Amino acid sequence: MASLKDIKRKIKSVKGTQKTTRAMKLVSSAKLRRAEQVVKASKAYALKITDMIEEIAANIAKSQEELDHPYFKSVANPKVVDIVVVTSDKGLCGGFNSQTIKFVNAQIAKFESQGASVRLRAIGKKAISYFKFQNREMLDQIDGLSSSPDYQKAAEFIKKVVESYLNGETDKVVVVHNGYVNMITQEIRVDNLLPLDPNEFTPKAVSTSELEIEPDDDSVLEALLNRYFEYIMYYALIDSLAAEHSARMQAMDAATNNAKEMVKNLTVQYNKARQEAITTELIEIISGVESMK
Amino acid sequence: MSTIKLEIVTPQGVIYDGDVAMVTLCGKDGEFGVLPGHASVVSLLDAGVITAKTANNKEIVVAVNGGYAKVSEEKVSTIVDGAVAVKDETGALSANIEKAKELLKSSHTSDTAIATAVSRIESIK
Numbered sequence A: 001m002a003s004l005k006d007i008k009r010k011i012k013s014v015k016g017t018q019k020t021t022r023a024m025k026l027v028s029s030a031k032l033r034r035a036e037q038v039v040k041a042s043k044a045y046a047l048k049i050t051d052m053i054e055e056i057a058a059n060i061a062k063s064q065e066e067l068d069h070p071y072f073k074s075v076a077n078p079k080v081v082d083i084v085v086v087t088s089d090k091g092l093c094g095g096f097n098s099q100t101i102k103f104v105n106a107q108i109a110k111f112e113s114q115g116a117s118v119r120l121r122a123i124g125k126k127a128i129s130y131f132k133f134q135n136r137e138m139l140d141q142i143d144g145l146s147s148s149p150d151y152q153k154a155a156e157f158i159k160k161v162v163e164s165y166l167n168g169e170t171d172k173v174v175v176v177h178n179g180y181v182n183m184i185t186q187e188i189r190v191d192n193l194l195p196l197d198p199n200e201f202t203p204k205a206v207s208t209s210e211l212e213i214e215p216d217d218d219s220v221l222e223a224l225l226n227r228y229f230e231y232i233m234y235y236a237l238i239d240s241l242a243a244e245h246s247a248r249m250q251a252m253d254a255a256t257n258n259a260k261e262m263v264k265n266l267t268v269q270y271n272k273a274r275q276e277a278i279t280t281e282l283i284e285i286i287s288g289v290e291s292m293k
Numbered sequence B: 001m002s003t004i005k006l007e008i009v010t011p012q013g014v015i016y017d018g019d020v021a022m023v024t025l026c027g028k029d030g031e032f033g034v035l036p037g038h039a040s041v042v043s044l045l046d047a048g049v050i051t052a053k054t055a056n057n058k059e060i061v062v063a064v065n066g067g068y069a070k071v072s073e074e075k076v077s078t079i080v081d082g083a084v085a086v087k088d089e090t091g092a093l094s095a096n097i098e099k100a101k102e103l104l105k106s107s108h109t110s111d112t113a114i115a116t117a118v119s120r121i122e123s124i125k
Helices: A004-063 A096-113 A125-133 A151-166 A217-292 B094-106 B111-124
Strands: A080-086 A117-123 A138-142 A172-182 A185-194 B004-010 B013-020 B022-027 B030-034 B041-053 B059-071 B075-080 B083-088
Touching: A004 A172, A004 A217, A004 B004, A004 B013, A004 B041, A004 B059, A004 B075, A080 A096, A080 A151, A080 A217, A096 A117, A096 A125, A096 A172, A096 A185, A096 A217, A117 A125, A117 A151, A125 A138, A138 A151, A151 A172, A151 A185, A151 A217, A172 A217, A185 A217, A217 B041, A217 B059, B004 B022, B013 B041, B013 B059, B013 B083, B022 B059, B022 B075, B041 B075, B041 B111, B059 B094, B059 B111, B083 B094, B094 B111
Parallel strands: A080 A117, A080 A172, A117 A138, B004 B075
Antiparallel strands: A172 A185, B004 B013, B022 B030, B022 B041, B041 B059, B059 B075, B059 B083
């Protein structure tokens, strides 16, 4: 039986933890709101850029038979697959990162069973430390980017990926991150970045007016697609950040509740122990008095 | 007075969205003006300033660091990497002038293009 003092100390420490987790929950919910706004704001850009690519692709399709661009060349059996995995830099967010890592591991197993070799590019401290521990070689790793997404840095990162694709070093590029659905749900999102599926870019409404493109179709399309890749990367980062905050909020909420429960149980234990001590003391006094008679 | 819809979008969000009477865009091969009913065109944009006039003759100035513009008869959409509004319907936003200059200087265009744009911004005050 733990002594009264021990239980008291324990209660105090659990209460301290509870305070911390509650504060972390509040911080996360504030940060989540901000991250959500960033995601929402960038949606307009996504719509615009896909619109524009669609129109130019349609314009090119008018003059040529099909899109003849390395970005659109799909390979039936990819030999080398690059997986870009995005996790958070910080922990204490429940199963947020382990879900992503588990999924990536399944993907690696899947591609390897198909005879492809997988190269990893990791963003976020959690993925880096996990794969380092597993002794898996990483082609590229960045930390500090997922806790403060930056468009420029995301662009630089994805540029290297696209370059290695164009050099023929890889046949397929997949971006995996844990995305934000709502306050209580996150889901794993996978983007098949390269090669692009031309069907994704068929315009819903073909404009009848002649589109004039300066300086020329291909260079504009190429530059636009590069921007599209940059955006996908950036979006994965901001979406992951929003999801991270929502996951942390949930985890911290659960932790606060658990702490509350624990304090309750410990208090009961403390009262029982106190009662017992009083009883023993009383018995001692009474029996002392008895023996004096 | 007929108007044309102008949208300036960056990955960080929409900088401007509204109806204007005229837009001047900083194209890669030089500035060009767009009036309502302009023929469809897609053009690369250089770093510089986009200026627009609203129907009631107010001037709008936005500094951008390069991107694309798609012009159709009733709409001008621009996709840029970064943009800072220097002047909107209510007047000059002095706080943003420094930011706009920084944005232009960080872009990878020729110094002359940047210098022209910066001097344009400075003349707004």
